[in-house]
Amino acid sequence: MTIDPLICDTIMAGSTSKTVHDIFQSMEYGPTSSSSATAQAWLESHARTLGLFINGAFLNPAGRQLTSLTDAKGERVFSVVCAGKEDVSEGLSSSASGLRSWSELSCAQRAKVLLKWAGVLGQHGPCVAELSDLSGASCPPASLVRLAQYYSGWAQLRDARLSHWSPRGVVEVVASDDCPLYSLMLKVLPALAMGNAVMVVPGRVAAPSALLLAQLFTEAGLPAGALNVLPGDPVSLGAIVAQSPTVNSVTYCGNKQDGAALCKATAGLGVAVSVSPAVGATCPFVVFESADIDSAVDGAIEAAFKKRKEVQWVLCVQEGVLDAVLARLRLRLAGLKCVSLASEADRVLVEAAVQGAVQQGATLIQSCGPPASGLQYPATVLCGVAPPSPCVASPPPWPLLPLMTFRSHAEGVTLANHSPHGHAASIWTEDLTLALEAAKSLSVGSVWVNSHSVCDPSLPSSGHKDSGTCTDGGREGLYQFLQPSPCAPSLSRSTPALDYDTFGSAASPAVIPTESAPKFYRQFVAGKSCKSESGGSVAVQTPDGASVLAYCPDGGRKDVRNAVEAAIKVQPGWMKKGPSARAQSLYSLAKELEAKRPELAAAIRAQTGLSLDEADLEVELSVDRLTDWAARCSQTQGGAPAVPQAGSALSLPQALGVVGVVLPDHKPLLSLVTLLGAAVAMGNAVVMVPSQRYPVPALTFIQVLQASDLPAGLVNIIPGARDQLTAALANHNVIKAIWYWGSPEGCQYLQHTCTGPFKTLWLHSGGPAAEEEACWAPTSTSFLEETWNQSTQWRSVWIPTA
Incomplete structure (x- = not known):
């Protein structure tokens, strides 16, 4: 049907001086009217000074610094109290008690609290919208309601769908001064849904709305202390909160500069930090x-x-x-x-x-x-x-x-x-x-x-x-607030004194010739068995330390650079091969590993001192692990999540790119095969550093790689001094992720260094032998799932319909 433009002009004549035809040509938006009466009344009820939110109530301690928001005329609209060091302990104590109360509830009870909060938010939507507009953190209440409804479903299903996983405990959520409210709540709600207590350190923009939403959570029945809000400087206050042993995880959203500063400030505190620096991208x-x-x-x-x-x-x-x-x-x-x-x-x-x-x-x-x-x-x-x-x-x-x-x-x-x-x-x-x-x-x-x-x-x-x-949204975004159980290799809570400029620069010990002629091993770079660029070697001792078992290359920065150059050439083509082709290559690798079973068992026995039966069992488990990863290749294919808007959406799993892996001393072959298989199965290339103490099984495994059909450069193995090679991996811009098993000093160095560009870090500074053994056991389902998650990044594609 065609509408006469004159009729349209007549209809619009009383409301605007422009015709529909004019508006269509310019595609401009009409005038909007806004009112902040509800938010102003709420601010008046707090005397226009918003305090800290601790243990389910507002606190306004005296003598604290204030951050004020002014209008266009320079007049104060309201102020927010900035938390000091003396307020952190009270907030952490509240979080600990709130965690106990929140974790005692069943999944269904936690889901009901989130759903009730969505209802309370709907009732007070105008106040939330007006306050977020006043503070510059505009966020439609409907989007927050959608968040609450979605994560209430995951709260209900956590035990059924995420078995063998447990909440991290107290999670600190830090937002920069320019971080929008939606990005902040995209961290807070899934953390609560998984059963954690949350300590929020919001920046200037999101702080007023975060305080209001925390009050609404209390009205919805959230136990006191399960959500505390301490406004203040995101970097300095965030680092102070992270120092407490009560805090088990830190997640950040905001700009890159503050994210990098927070990573450096928390390096060595023994707490995992994930960042989502979307602001300014x-x-x-x-x-x-x-x-x-x-x-x-x-x-x-x-x-x-x-x-x-x-x-x-x-x-x-x-x-x-x-x-x-x-x-x-x-x-x-x-x-x-x-x-x-x-x-x-x-x-x-x-x-x-x-x-x-x-x-x-x-x-x-x-x-x-x-x-x-x-x-x-x-x-x-x-x-x-x-x-x-x-x-x-x-x-x-x-x-x-x-x-x-x-x-x-x-x-x-x-x-x-x-x-x-x-x-x-x-x-x-x-x-x-x-x-x-x-x-x-x-x-x-x-x-x-x-x-x-x-x-x-x-x-x-x-x-x-x-x-x-890290990944936000979907089931995949929940894992940053969960940890595998029963094994949970933890970071050391001590903060070692570390000189970042000299880390990894110590000279290798001198190699003294012996009367016997032990075997000389070579490294594996770009599909070739070769010497290190330095030409140096490192002596590998027998289990009792009485003699030299073998010599291995002393790898360094140039070897890492050569390996990464080979990896980036082959990784895109390997990823495009598809899951079926990658699975066939891994099945072939498992077959070659089975064929070399006697040699590998002998290498494990000679290196570690285990009995031949124990060494042979490790090889058998390694073959089974490769077969498992091959089978999983075609099992993670993304999907089409149901979304409330008109249109279709796709979630696509993607490879990270080049992954640096520093292997543990425990289970030298099984750990190598587990981490290598997961990374390669997802389409990544790897640069691996074998155990400095037990490198022989990994160097013997090179024979298996040479007999396989994996592309040259996809897997690279460089032995040598662990700290030196860790520093080389950390300072290479192409490497996307580093998986590290090593010292607390190494973990601290990586957290401090891997911020430009950001690298995904999976850090382990050791733990009890029983926990280490449990992680590599065949029954450790959650650890294997975490390994797969660490190999994958996700992309969402939104396709609207008319």
């Missing part, structure tokens, strides 16, 4: 020739200019539609008003970025001319910038949108992957095949097809590249 907005240009341009403007987001967008347009996109951009920007900047410093940064881009040949498209002064600046598109341009590599604050062009589809994906961040991407095309191919090729955690900024807790998303070390 650069995300590509890719427009292909097959896109609906009107919808794509409208989406780009909405994403970049309509509302302040925690990410920075870069527009990538295929050359064939560049003119059409530019014409639409000029038309749509013409009606936009200037946007408000946060500070004068932001204006200086924006103007410097614009001036630099123009000097490099960029063309400006602006909604209007920039005012001479003030905190107002027009929406600006920087056309024709290059990938190395500063405004692309590190975009300044809102509201600038760099625009780059590409020719082919492959070039568009390459351009989109140019960013060091891997948070999300938006791609626009009407070609479904192209959309799926591009989505699989982009190195990001979330891909939105013909849409942007779509969030749902059912979709797992991992931080790719420099955008995090």
Whole structure:
């Protein structure tokens, strides 16, 4: 049916001076009205000073520093009390008692509390929405209700669906000053659902809303102390809280700078730290020739200019539609008003970025001319910038949108992957095949097809590249708040004194010739058995230490570099082979391992002093473990989670890339096969450092690798000094993850060093012999599942429908 434009003009005449036709052409948004009366009344009830939330009640201790929010006129709207060191112990004591009360409830009872909180949140939705808008952490209450409903289901099913896993205990959730409320609650709710107590250290933006939500949790029946909120400096206060033995895990959300600082501040405290630094990430907005240009341009403007987001967008347009996109951009920007900047410093940064881009040949498209002064600046598109341009590599604050062009589809994906961040991407095309191919090729955690900024807790998303070390959302996002049981190798709670500059630089002991001629082993790099680059060797002692059993190469930084270069060449092709082909290669490897069973058993016996029967049993278990990983290759294929919005969603498991593995002394062959098999089965390449004490079984295993059909460079084995090789792995930018079994000093060094870019760390500083034995036992289902999880990262793909 066709509607006469004159009729539309008549209908709209009483409400606006513009016709429907005019609005359709400009695609501008209508005026919005907002009221903060409910939030203002709640603030008045607290005398406009929000205290700490400890043990189910607000506390306002005297003499604490205040953080104030002011309006456009410079008048104070409200203040938030910043917690001091003296408040931390009270909060931790409350968390300990709250954990006992919360853990005593059944799964069904915890689920009911979360569901009731969703209902309470629905009743007080206006207050939550208004307060989040006032503090700059805008978050629709409906999205929080969805979080509560989703994780209440997992709270109900935890024992049935996640058997052999237990809560970590007290979890500290830290948010940076610019972290949005939704990102914070995406950590808090799953932690509570799994039975943990949560200590929240929110930044300036999310603190007011976090305090209100904690009060609503108390109204919903959450035991006092199960959720405490201590506003303050995310890095310094977060590190103080993490020092307590009560805290068993730290998870962070916010910007990269504070995340890296928190990792360094907590290094050596014996607590695992996971980070999700999405704030400030650069995300590509890719427009292909097959896109609906009107919808794509409208989406780009909405994403970049309509509302302040925690990410920075870069527009990538295929050359064939560049003119059409530019014409639409000029038309749509013409009606936009200037946007408000946060500070004068932001204006200086924006103007410097614009001036630099123009000097490099960029063309400006602006909604209007920039005012001479003030905190107002027009929406600006920087056309024709290059990938190395500063405004692309590190975009300044809102509201600038760099625009780059590409020719082919492959070039568009390459351009989109140019960013060091891997948070999300938006791609626009009407070609479904192209959309799926591009989505699989982009190195990001979330891909939105013909849409942007779509969030749902059912979709797992991992931080790719420099955008995090953990997975949030879905079942996969629950594991950061769980630990395998009964075995749980823990980090040492002591903080050793460590010189990060000299770690791993000690010279290897001198090799003195002996009268006998022990065997000389070689390392395995790029599919070849070779000497170390240094040419040096290390003497391997017999179990009693009375004589030299063998000599092995003394690997170093150059050997690690050669191994990584070989690994990155072969890993993409290995991943593309698919689960079935990888499974066949692992079955073949298990067959070769069985054929070398006598030699490997003899090597284990000679190295460790075990009986021949015990050594042979370890080889047998290693064969079975490889077979298990081969069978699991085709069992993790992602799925299509049910989402409440119209459309379809996919969750896709992905390989990490190149994984560095420092092996334990316990079970030298079985541990190698367990970790190697899981990583390779998922599509990763590995650089492995055998046990410094017991390297012979791993070096004997090289014969098995040489007889297998694994691609050259997929598996590399470099023996030598553990600390020296650990430092080499930590400082290589290509390595995505490091699995470490070693000393507390090594764990501390990795936590302090692996922040630029972030590496996923799986650290073990030793534990009781019984726990070590339990981890490698065939019955340790949860440990094997954790090993598989550590090998995998997840990508969500959102495909909307009309």
